[in-house]
Amino acid sequence: MHTMRKRRSTISDVAKLAGVSIATVSRVVNGTAPVAQETVDRVQDAIAALGYTPHAAARKLAGRETGTLGVLLPEVAAEFFFPLVRGIAEEVRNAGYDLLIHVASSGLESSLSTPLGEHNTDGLLIFTGRLTDEEITRLYQAGFPIVLLYRSPPDALAIPYVMFENKRGARELIEHVITVHGRRRIAFLRGPEGNEDSEWRERGYREALERHNIPFDGDLVGMGGFDADIARETIESWIMEGLDFDAVFAGDDEAAMGVMAALRSAGKRVPDDVAVLGFDDINSAKLMAPPLTTVRAPIEAAAAGAAQALLAQINGQQPPHQLRYPTEVVIRQSCGCP
Amino acid sequence: MHTMRKRRSTISDVAKLAGVSIATVSRVVNGTAPVAQETVDRVQDAIAALGYTPHAAARKLAGRETGTLGVLLPEVAAEFFFPLVRGIAEEVRNAGYDLLIHVASSGLESSLSTPLGEHNTDGLLIFTGRLTDEEITRLYQAGFPIVLLYRSPPDALAIPYVMFENKRGARELIEHVITVHGRRRIAFLRGPEGNEDSEWRERGYREALERHNIPFDGDLVGMGGFDADIARETIESWIMEGLDFDAVFAGDDEAAMGVMAALRSAGKRVPDDVAVLGFDDINSAKLMAPPLTTVRAPIEAAAAGAAQALLAQINGQQPPHQLRYPTEVVIRQSCGCP
DNA sequence: ACGTTTTCTGAAAGCGCTTTCATCATAACA
């Protein structure tokens, strides 16, 4: 049996059945001009009878917009990604757009097959180093609407971008374990290479140390990659080496989970022997053992904000150049608090 | 400053610059017919000079295919979702298609604004109860390529679908805690209403009980929703009620995480007092405290398989009607094993 | 050298839809 494909019905089919012109059908479908009630009914009956749905591509071609927004994501991995997409999807749908999500493969095809250019979408939400600076610059200069997610624009271009108050959140978090729990050998796990969130968090970490006269120790900084497995390995090797530390700021919550696992299997108690600190406050943070002290980043809200900024840009409005979202320390038990 | 949008260059611009016809440009872009090397060079120079990119919509309109596949997802939630999308995205990209992801809002707009119909895509991967049976039936009857993810087709239509060996996996898992750890008061947490995976897992659970002459007790079945928070609440209320159980099969790993958290804060030890069992073997399963005994479901592979089936269908081939992926019990410590 | 393929290229016809522009009725106005 082969799939015999019915020809999909077009606007002309509807027009014919309803005994009107295609222009009229278009009008009742889009409500772009007054149409007599009787005609409307006739057309709608025809549409129902034929099971007609407008062909998206044709629509896009005729109008000027594509009706879809794109999101460029790095290799899908983080739990972090959920609220992000949820926030964007919500906003985008409400505005009547479609969401085209592109997930980077292994980076091999950087600029080769970037199939999603300015043509498939009306605008782009670009997550972290997914596109090269040149490409971003090119899009910007072509007047293509884009919003950067968690990274600032290259060459100080006036591209809107969303950011969290990473530095402040990190600083407050570290100060908490210093002042309240008296920790002084605090390790930090960096996120992926070139990640701006990570850079700012590191700055916050250093600032906290400085404020309390704790000398910065490069040995206490390692790779976390915002990834549980990477973080775990780092901690495991530190323990093997006998590195001394009484707290670790994992960079993000996922990494924190890996840190806890490593500590646990090495027989170290959290938080008694080592305090563990995360960042983001993902859903599972409160479910960890012990519940994770972290910094809440309003990921979903930020994502929604980014989407709004993009939509605004598309509608010719002037979006804010930077959207900075506040963060808030969330004290649970992994820091030592009861 | 308002965003002054440069007119994007079209195929005619390129043709003019290169001094050829648009047909020729189309040919060199698509490699659909032999073109003299010299001409090719000239056209490519023009393309580069103009920064030309084909307009997707126009392309789709002209050709017959839209070049994009759609995935319909329920309200984004699960970690489970990652490998899923990764598997699909990989496969889809390799085939040169785009991936359009639609995330359900709150279900309100079920059939109202399903903007992604047969028109925006060449085929659809449909996740769990996102579309009504009628709609699926309609698409199927229109000969539109679809593949169902983790649900079987309505009315036994010949729509390809992917499934895991849920029942077998669940049965083996339960039998493990019965035979090896002597548990007899084993609770089960159901997934979302109507979820087929959950139904099969429950069947496996019951089968295991039967085989070991443990009478089924309805009190030991509760809501898990494949969600940590829901599962947690269920367990908390059970503990409040004083319900007696020595193991809980959470339905999936996310729920298991919630179960563990509930148990922990109630002062129960896992696995000593209560064994906890999951399903899926998501990445964080091995990081839980204690590491979770679960059933590994090859989510990514299954997703890739689904994508392949869809692609096959689109290319006029006959895909298998059912793709059933094997599951495998993964013993860690939450069951009581050392 | 002449007929026959093979290469290469352009003209032109759509793909399905939105949108002026123009045309009529009608209804509102003086």
Place this chain on the structure above:
DNA sequence: TGTTATGATGAAAGCGCTTTCAGAAAACGT
């Protein structure tokens, strides 16, 4: 009652691209 808004509709021009269809040029065969 003549004139002017106003409401409803159709004809037709594209949107940017792919793809026959055909012709011109070059390569081949004998």
